[in-house]
Amino acid sequence: MKAVVWHGPGDVRVDRVPDPAIVNPMDGIVRVTSTAICGSDLHLYDGFVAGMRAGDIVGHEFMGEIVEVGPSVSRVRVGDRVVIPFTISCGRCIPCSSGLWSLCDNSNPNAAAAEALYGFSPAGFFGYSHLFGGYAGGQAEYVRVPFIDVGALDVPADVSDESVLFLGDILPTGWQAAEQAGIQPGDEIAVWGAGPVGQFAIRCAFLMGARRVFAIDRVPERLALAAAAGAEPLDDRDDVVEELKARTGGRGPDACIDAVGMEAHGGGVAGTRDRLMQTFRIGTDRGSALRGAIQACRKGGTVSVPGVYAMYLDLFPIGAAFAKGLTIRGGQTHVQRYMRPLLARILEREIDPAAIITDRLPLDDAPAGYRRFRAKEDGCVKIVLSPGENGHLS
């Protein structure tokens, strides 16, 4: 089959690789009909996530048709059309039983490595480094899906791939970001990053009753897309903290959402220092968005962090967070918790995930897609890849 293979920082290629096979009894094999390049794939692309090995198949947003199942699979069947969550979850451990699907105890075969870095291991993820399991990813014609009964969401035949594809990651991620912000009706919310997750966080914040949402970015097309959803655009190169204070009667936003993560573009002393440290590999994460969110948030407010951070962030403003009594929440998305209710909202036309798609490419063009997405060229916000009809298990 064909798959998008990571060969090193800035180097992904579409290679011929062997087809996947059932390995464990609860596995399934999915023939991918649509997949996407996620913002967090760029952290792999740029070489900032530990545990990548040349030859890894990437991608964690995908959907398709089940073509094979293991002997212990009972809920889903061959022929089902399904969306697969990027979080691989067993459904039976204590975290899964508590709805904390992205913290599954059992799905990361390399848990020892993650425990060494983080104290405990989160779930395994598709196509997201050996630190998180080393599972082959979904930017491919076929994918092996462990615990497929637990994760796969069957979708109606009469909705398009583009309408439901993002149920596997970025739509639930935007929803969880808004939920973890603790939004109450009438709240004023600021969202750093108007990329795909930020776009959904904005829309979900409104669905939860936010009165105003401020979108902070520097890419005009992304700000325009946010404005189309009702957000008030702000350029991140301006004094955002002062601007937010001015627009909220001096209070500051009730909650701030960092939908940027570890590759923020901020300037100033801290931002320059972040970039230098990351360049020389003596630091891992660039934290301008998170610093801004903490600085801008009102007293007693909440900072929600869906943006991915890898390891360590210097100049973390713990003093501001402490002095203002902030609540900080974050983490990988418990996708399975949100897929079904969000599918219902899509079917009710409360939210249109396809609205953020700007580029549709064949899988073969994935390397160009990565370059365009990373450079944010030509208004690129979200790329959907189609493996096409030419993939065959052989």
Add this chain to the structure above:
Amino acid sequence: MNRPLGLDLRPSARTGLGTPGLGGLALAAVGGTALLVGVRRRSPAGAAVALVGGALAYRGLTGAGLGERLVDLGSATRPRFRLSTPINPEGDVISSTITVNREREPVWLFWRNPSNIALLHGWIAGVAIADDGRQTWRIEPPGAPATDIDTRVVDEIELERMAWASTGDEPMRIQLDLRDAPRGGTEIVLAARLPGGGPLEAVRRLTGGAARTQLDEMLRRARALLETGEIPTAEAQPSGRAGEVHPPEPARLPVGAGA
């Protein structure tokens, strides 16, 4: 660098010290320039200039001297090196604990079944049971000769404790304790004493630096089997690495371990 499970975990863990500000950035710029100049000279003097420049750049960027930084790094990354609990020749006791989302009875039955033991560690090739109750554990460490270890259950309290000890003058002892977890499930404590010398020396040397890791991994596998009936794996799957794909191995399900 440390490579738990053989993984390259770069970029390495780093922590922040101090705030260099503009002065730090200036220092970093000066140091970086000296580093480049020194490297280009390709001479002992150049090497010295590069060394000093590198140290200055490091201080400028991190706000700390290199020595101070290394001290801090040791502290910050200590969990990465927690993997080893050294075993001294007198035989230290090492232990690991985990909570399983199952009641005590299935957990107890799982551990009482000797054939399940072989599923918990890649080096345990099998467990044979003699008529007198003696168990022979076949250990096949990679790159080392296989070793048979005769063991016997030496302590058994139903639903609470089981202990195995090897025969010989300096017995290895492995002990399992079960107790109810406060919010449901079962806490498992697995402890081992691996003595130095004797027929177990090869095993001790091979496992010595990472004995605690071995226990951790055994418990993780036991939890996966008890909760899901299978052990997660990313082996035998496609990649773009030439020659790395193996044919799928049959999943090994223990009898009665399914959730």
